[in-house]
Amino acid sequence: MYVLNRRMFQRGKDNNFFWFHEQSNIFFHVKVYLCYIKENSMTVNEAYLIYFSPTHTSKQIAEAIVHGTGIKNILPINVTQQAAGEIVIPASALAIIVVPVYGGHVAPLAMERLQGIRGLDTPTVLVVVYGNRAYEKALMELDAFAIPHGMKVIAGATFIGEHSYSTDEHPIAVGRPDDSDLALAAEFGKKIRKKIETADAMDTLYPVDVRAIKRPSQPFIPLFRFLRKVIKLRKSGTPLPRAPWVENESVCTHCGLCVVRCPAGAITKGDELHTDEAKCIKCCACVKACTKKARVYDTPFATLLSDCFKKQKQPQTIL
Numbered sequence: 423m424y425v426l427n428r429r430m431f432q433r434g435k436d437n438n439f440f441w442f443h444e445q446s447n448i449f450f451h452v453k454v455y456l457c458y459i460k461e462n463s464m465t466v467n468e469a470y471l472i473y474f475s476p477t478h479t480s481k482q483i484a485e486a487i488v489h490g491t492g493i494k495n496i497l498p499i500n501v502t503q504q505a506a507g508e509i510v511i512p513a514s515a516l517a518i519i520v521v522p523v524y525g526g527h528v529a530p531l532a533m534e535r536l537q538g539i540r541g542l543d544t545p546t547v548l549v550v551v552y553g554n555r556a557y558e559k560a561l562m563e564l565d566a567f568a569i570p571h572g573m574k575v576i577a578g579a580t581f582i583g584e585h586s587y588s589t590d591e592h593p594i595a596v597g598r599p600d601d602s603d604l605a606l607a608a609e610f611g612k613k614i615r616k617k618i619e620t621a622d623a624m625d626t627l628y629p630v631d632v633r634a635i636k637r638p639s640q641p642f643i644p645l646f647r648f649l650r651k652v653i654k655l656r657k658s659g660t661p662l663p664r665a666p667w668v669e670n671e672s673v674c675t676h677c678g679l680c681v682v683r684c685p686a687g688a689i690t691k692g693d694e695l696h697t698d699e700a701k702c703i704k705c706c707a708c709v710k711a712c713t714k715k716a717r718v719y720d721t722p723f724a725t726l727l728s729d730c731f732k733k734q735k736q737p738q739t740i741l
């Protein structure tokens with residue numbers, strides 16, 4: 423045991439007591455700092471998982487991200503079949519919005535169905551899922567929706583999903599999101615959680631500019647071939663199918679699955695052989711859902727996309 427005296431508090435190589443005293447001071451300050459971080463770090467205890475996903479690729483990405491965050495209280499808001507209605511998401515929650523890209527834009531029906539959602543400066547993650555061609559303005563459009571709706575965009579991402587037009591003959595990004603995409607989505611979720619927890623308050627949880635996200639590399643020659651073929655197709659006046667159809671009527675069992683899966687109400691129970699072209703959004707949910715393969719959507723675009731976008735693009739994230 424040391425008996426306290428003045429010499430013990432004097433610096434010196436051979437003064438062991440002073441060395442311990444100095445270290446314990448450091449330990450004390452580290453402990454105080456850790457307590458401070460814990461006291462002041464932000465936590466989110468619930469996640470609003472908002473998605474539109476007729477062929478379930480966006481849904482898979484959404485679920486992988488939220489599981490990656492480790493948040494247990496998940497409130498799914500699936501806007502595939504109906505509008506979200508009026509929902510206010512508190513600032514203490516995390517909002518994750520995942521939508522597919524149609525023609526380089528956010529799928530218009532998805533955008534329409536998101537309109538009732540509002541945040542209160544809610545930390546929000548924006549994700550677009552596209553079929554290996556391009557997402558063009560989609561992520562920026564989602565951002566332009568989210569900010570005026572009271573959401574603070576703290577992370578963004580672009581993921582790849584099997585193209586809705588993909589068939590056995592004309593495969594486009596088949597099997598995406600694959601295991602590696604889903605692992606990346608979960609890792610992204612984990613990083614989002616970390617970003618929130620390392621911020622000591624809402625004003626230090628910094629927003630991101632989704633325009634700064636890295637665009638995937640696109641080889642020029644296949645893109646040029648694609649554009650040339652699209653122009654040729656348009657000039658030829660070949661009519662493009664306005665909606666999926668039932669190829670062989672005897673195969674359809676009228677099970678009604680296509681009716682249930684259609685997000686646009688374009689197929690009516692009891693009249694499954696007919697698709698309302700005015701309502702159809704060509705999402706191909708009915709084609710993918712049909713267990714008898716009675717429904718088809720055979721568009722010349724599938725051939726072009728399959729031929730020209732063979733190189734698999736990779737997900738990109740920003741946070």
Ligand SMILES: Cc1cc2nc3c(=O)[nH]c(=O)nc-3n(C[C@H](O)[C@H](O)[C@H](O)COP(=O)(O)O)c2cc1C
Pocket residue numbers: 474475476477478479480481521522523524525526527551552553554555556557582583584585586587703704705706
């Ligand atoms: C009408 C329509 C337009 C599409 N446009 C694009 C596009 O511009 N770029 C692209 O890469 N993929 C495009 N896709 C493919 C979808 O973005 C892709 O298949 C997505 O994974 C579908 O999401 P979901 O499975 O959640 O429905 C389009 C699909 C449809 C049905």
